[in-house]
Amino acid sequence: MRDAILHGDASVQRRAIAKAITLLESTRAQHRAQGDALLTALLPYTGKSLRLGFSGVPGVGKSTLIEALGLYLIDQGRRVAVLTIDPSSSVSGGSILGDKTRMEKLSMHEQAFIRPSPSSGTLGGVAEKTREAMLVCEAAGYDIVIVETVGVGQSEVAVAGMTDMLVLMQLPNAGDDLQAIKKGVLELADLVLINKADIDADAATRAQAQISSGLQLTEIHGHASAHPQPQAAAGAQRAAHWQPRVITSSALHGQGIDTLWAAVREFQTLQMANGAFHTRRQSQALAWMWQRIDAGLKQSFKNHPAVRQQLPQLSAAVQSGQIAASTAARHLLAAAVGEVPTD
Amino acid sequence: MRDAILHGDASVQRRAIAKAITLLESTRAQHRAQGDALLTALLPYTGKSLRLGFSGVPGVGKSTLIEALGLYLIDQGRRVAVLTIDPSSSVSGGSILGDKTRMEKLSMHEQAFIRPSPSSGTLGGVAEKTREAMLVCEAAGYDIVIVETVGVGQSEVAVAGMTDMLVLMQLPNAGDDLQAIKKGVLELADLVLINKADIDADAATRAQAQISSGLQLTEIHGHASAHPQPQAAAGAQRAAHWQPRVITSSALHGQGIDTLWAAVREFQTLQMANGAFHTRRQSQALAWMWQRIDAGLKQSFKNHPAVRQQLPQLSAAVQSGQIAASTAARHLLAAAVGEVPTD
The missing domain is CATH 3.40.50.300 (P-loop containing nucleotide triphosphate hydrolases)
Structure with missing residues (x-):
């Protein structure tokens, strides 16, 4: 696919691009791995x-x-x-x-x-x-x-x-x-x-x-x-x-x-x-990495069994003012990552 | 401390408030626990x-x-x-x-x-x-x-x-x-x-x-x-x-x-x-909880040994365009939480 994308003639190339994007859009782990490999191969270009x-x-x-x-x-x-x-x-x-x-x-x-x-x-x-x-x-x-x-x-x-x-x-x-x-x-x-x-x-x-x-x-x-x-x-x-x-x-x-x-x-x-052109691209790439990390951390947090169990009640308690937001956050973090942040 | 804050006369109360805030500002785990308990006791008021x-x-x-x-x-x-x-x-x-x-x-x-x-x-x-x-x-x-x-x-x-x-x-x-x-x-x-x-x-x-x-x-x-x-x-x-x-x-x-x-x-x-007054407070409390959770997740991520080891090289590689930001994010997440997000 890499070669067709890089060197194919117009119609071959367009089909290869479409296929590559479909691969990258897939959420299946196997496709994700193939997509990562393709992306890494294309990056120099x-x-x-x-x-x-x-x-x-x-x-x-x-x-x-x-x-x-x-x-x-x-x-x-x-x-x-x-x-x-x-x-x-x-x-x-x-x-x-x-x-x-x-x-x-x-x-x-x-x-x-x-x-x-x-x-x-x-x-x-x-x-x-x-x-x-x-x-x-x-x-x-x-x-x-x-x-x-x-x-x-x-x-x-x-x-x-x-x-x-x-x-x-x-x-x-x-x-x-x-x-x-x-x-x-x-x-x-x-x-x-x-x-x-x-x-x-x-x-x-x-x-x-x-x-x-x-x-x-x-x-x-x-x-x-x-x-x-x-x-x-x-x-x-x-x-x-x-x-x-x-x-x-x-x-x-x-x-x-x-x-x-x-x-x-x-x-x-x-x-x-x-x-500024170059600097903007560098900071975009880094910001992008951190955004994906934040999203991934939040997703894995929400999937954690202890969080799934406690989140509904704690959210309701925070909204109704029964428990402080920071206290609820610390409870949930302790349950999910076994660690209480100090700041 | 709770009673002095709630019912103390002016000068006793001011000293108690100052002390309580100092306790809440402390980053020591023991103070944090005491602070949480105090906050929970004060919340109804x-x-x-x-x-x-x-x-x-x-x-x-x-x-x-x-x-x-x-x-x-x-x-x-x-x-x-x-x-x-x-x-x-x-x-x-x-x-x-x-x-x-x-x-x-x-x-x-x-x-x-x-x-x-x-x-x-x-x-x-x-x-x-x-x-x-x-x-x-x-x-x-x-x-x-x-x-x-x-x-x-x-x-x-x-x-x-x-x-x-x-x-x-x-x-x-x-x-x-x-x-x-x-x-x-x-x-x-x-x-x-x-x-x-x-x-x-x-x-x-x-x-x-x-x-x-x-x-x-x-x-x-x-x-x-x-x-x-x-x-x-x-x-x-x-x-x-x-x-x-x-x-x-x-x-x-x-x-x-x-x-x-x-x-x-x-x-x-x-x-x-x-x-709107009430609604704003409710959503502030919930947003606050999630902000603290996000910050806590990020901190525990950055403290993870595998992340500490790999982050500098991966950040540099992302900035220089050698590796895609999303690929780097997935590597780091897999190392830290053993799980690759699908979205």
Whole structure:
């Protein structure tokens, strides 16, 4: 499979990539071991793509934009992979992103590879699989890997934690009450793209001004903070030495794609020159390892017989104020790992 | 100690509280057990105070404001406890908050109890001790417990996660470039207080308008989100059904204290009537338990001999891209808990 991924011709390669990702998505221990071995074999060939994240609410036009951008890049001789993290698919069984009918032109193109969100697992699990799929696409020589997510939850943090640049998509009426910007997401954006600008040019201009001032308001003087934010702990942090930009587009009419791509290139050139590009990837990898460790520890804790037995009563007792939260935590930890933490 | 805390006269009680907190701050296993027993004995008497959080950068005037508010409340026949979380004291050994010379008048008052930040431990550990100290003060019948922190790190999230209402303090030039609002902190504030309004009334008015619009921009439509934010996971979430307010004060001249207190009372009345007050406390307690469990699991993981041996090389290999983060996580988990997570 490794050779087909690295050196296969277009159709052989695409089939091999799809197969590899399916293997990596499997939860069977044997597949997991094979997947690890494959990933380790591919790793020396990864890291050369530009990893681009896109986030935005349903209806903002992500698919249209990504398809237009993808075709634009292919026109320039580049190869493009598109991966999706859809937090709704694991919860509801359905998918907000409605993968079936999306990006028809791009998906038929030989120089493109499109993979929908894994349809089961926690967000952490889905994100892990997407991250591994990204590495497979990189090894296969895709120049740009786009990771897309819907802006309804924590998935932006996951995407920001695995990409070089996060583009947040907004509708022109972004300043209005209903179309608000979600908690903490604005702080992660390296670029804000106001799409569908054609439907209301005035609103788009207003939104551009409002979001620009909002971005300034959330600028940080806390980079040297002793205690990182939870988002930073997830490896998701807006680029240093970069003033996030707000631009407009109308993907349906192919407008703004060149401006978007120019901004992306400028970002990439700057970040590579000042070393931030490399540093971000290193800290993402390490943060990712710790996230998986934390998730694994919690899972094995929850599976522990003594915890399974005591957790329901202790949780209820904590909620009703009969027992202090810290006391309950110590009881459960002592039962599970036979050790009481001292701090 | 329990009886002295619950029923002692002013000076006996204050000494008993101080002693109890020292016991709870101890990391010795024997003290920990005694502390747990004391806490369990006090728990039935807790929960009746109003828990008020204050956050702001050094120089914003927190001590002056809290002292003025404290004396105002004591004048009204209330008892006030002030606790501090200073993330800098554990890192540098010094303290940004400079506890020694602060709140002289309030600290001398019989109806007040003031306790500086524990001077060692991680932020999580310090926050846990502060939370436990808060319970002791509640059992002793303090009507209002104020938890103060300096706005330079994650400590606001910890404070928001243990209080009923978070007040974010700002200087009048808050809209300017240097005095920016930190990542995600604005989203936690139930009330923003622009202090030192007397030094520049125009700037204070401008800041009030800017912050108000910033607050609207960060309003959420994600309350029903399938995947909570990391801050929500820490039990820190701005109150529902409440439009955060921006008011001005000049603590040095005693101006704005009555407006502040009126807003706090309005908030409390509303939140109690709609049930949000109770719900917030319940979810804080549960979130707190899980935070301590996570921290404990991670600590026992890091102490595991196999992890101590393998972690340095694996971390380096992940950073340099020789091994996938997820593979390294699985290796380490298998070594520590003998179990490979499937998701």
